[in-house]
Amino acid sequence: MQKNQIFENLKSAVVEGDGDKAKANAEEALAANIDPLEAVEMGLSQGMEVVGERFECGDAYLPELMMAGDAFRSAMEILNPEIKRQKKEVVSLGTVLMASVKGDLHSIGKNILATVLEANGFQVVNLGVDKGALEIIQEAEKANADAIGLSALMATTMPAQREVIEALVELNLRDKYRVVVGGGPVTQEWADEIGADGYGQDAVEAVALLTKLLRS
């Protein structure tokens, strides 16, 4: 099979959100002696880009993003060992730890951002919901994260965003991480008040913000 056809198959497996097909295509790529990093860049990432664009213009929603992300990860299970064997690395824009803060059980906004970040070349650790300040910081340390994204959908859980920043200060870790906040009632004023590095009104804005913050 032609190299370009294999890239196209990898791309379409991601666009269709078909994990089994993505795995099979990744195996095919390795069997054809294709550089695994090229398979990621020219195939899988292209597929994520298509889904990301569809999402931005309202033609795709969270399910399509999640299925595409899942297919991407399935293919990476096949490609990663070969990437490591060749002592290479997938280029990442940075690692972002995402969590909904203590008391907040809402996950949709956070999961949308996590998936859009992955689609844009970030590594994401999606910690889940209802996470306390210390747990978030411990996990960020463990993941060697560059940034922490904190989601709060209720006015009464917004103070927990402040707690994470205060805990980072107390632990002398504040300068180590870029901290961004978001969620329905969260505003730029709130982000400024609690000393966050930025606020994203939606996933697209948050990706632009994190790209800027982690490049600076």
Added chain:
Amino acid sequence: MIDFLDVCERAETGPLMTERDFELKVFIPTLREVVKDHGIRYDSDTPVPSDDAAADAVHQAAVDFLARVGVYCQDTNRIIQFTEEEIQDAVKTAPGECLTGEGKDASVFRVRQPDDGTMARCHVNWGTIHSSQEMAINIMATNVAHPEAKAISISSVTNTVRGMRVKAGSPLEMIAGIRAVRVARDACRRAGRPGFPMMNLVPAAAAAVTTIGASGPQFGARPTDGWIIGIISEHKIDYGAMNKVAYLLNWGANIGCQGAPSLGGYCGGAPGTAVVNTAYFLLGLVAMKANYHLCFPIHFRHGCCSTRDVLWVVSTSSQAGSRNIPIPVIWLGYMAAGVNTKMYFYEAAAYLLAATTSGADAVKMPTPAKGVKIDASTPMETKFGIEMVKAASRLNRQQANELVIKLLEKYEPQIPTAPEGDRYQDCYDVKTGKPGEGYLRLYEEVKEELGAIGIPFE
């Protein structure tokens, strides 16, 4: 017919699964299949459809979906499952009405039908935050005093206690919850309606212990008020919610299940969101033993309920529910634009037309500025909402559809950049509680404009 203890047992014994697998391997693919199998289609040219068979198909899809997916319990990582027979039994034995309030303020909250011709129940005020307790009382009392008002969503009052910001699950949340109930009952007394039903107890209470603690009769709460228990989006519950059910069932209080499916979230587009919103009516009956329901399908990106596709979801799922599931539902809409803007009135008119003609049993006066801005509500929105409900009750779905299309032309392109509008103190005299001349003039202008496009105000 299963009881609540069966639900508790299934939360401990149902299939074990990670939350991510539930989302990716159960919820998303099943919803896609159900939408396809039942032929649910969104037509952007018809935000308020009049097709009874299509509405019934959404109901059938919702039954099928709930029977295949169940509800995920976050505390046990298990799926609580229900058979189709159990769901149908819950529908057959659903109460169809709910007794609310006490004394001369008591009323029966009943189900309506599409193109009903009767007035939908008007549910006033908002669970939003104010900068002072006095302002919250004044606004609540004015709203409650409206003769057409039948129930209230009480305000969270302020977001601080002695200068400290209220935090979910903390003792301050308990104090704020008790204060909200106490202050709201005082506002009802001030309005001369002490037995008025408060149907959103307890606002902003994240912890079950706050809801239970603030429900003491010594603070002014009664079993004939209404307690809201939220489904976690999507199709998830936890022991916090189930603890509230256990308490309220033992007390004999009204239980309101709250569903807020996100269009663009796990539900995908409009067809999936309509199916899930309808499935939530069923889930409230079967899992939470609810005797009323509160819902707000909402757009994931714009944070409002006035987009064309969400209006279609509101109309379609209201028709599906009111034709097939006898549980009274309160429809709550968040508007993108805020107080003292023409856009707010256009959005509110569209929302109330879609909901009322589609069989909404009760409509809450639409919430300005997405419900997130402090002090962003006034009694003027209540006055407008009630006049709109009266007008909409004289129309059928087809007439509403034509009007909603005209209204969408006026505001749809502005949704992403909607004006956040004024605060109460910017457009009302805080001392007298009267609207300023500017807001009154805008209100009259808008009513004239809407009357000219065919909305039959009295």
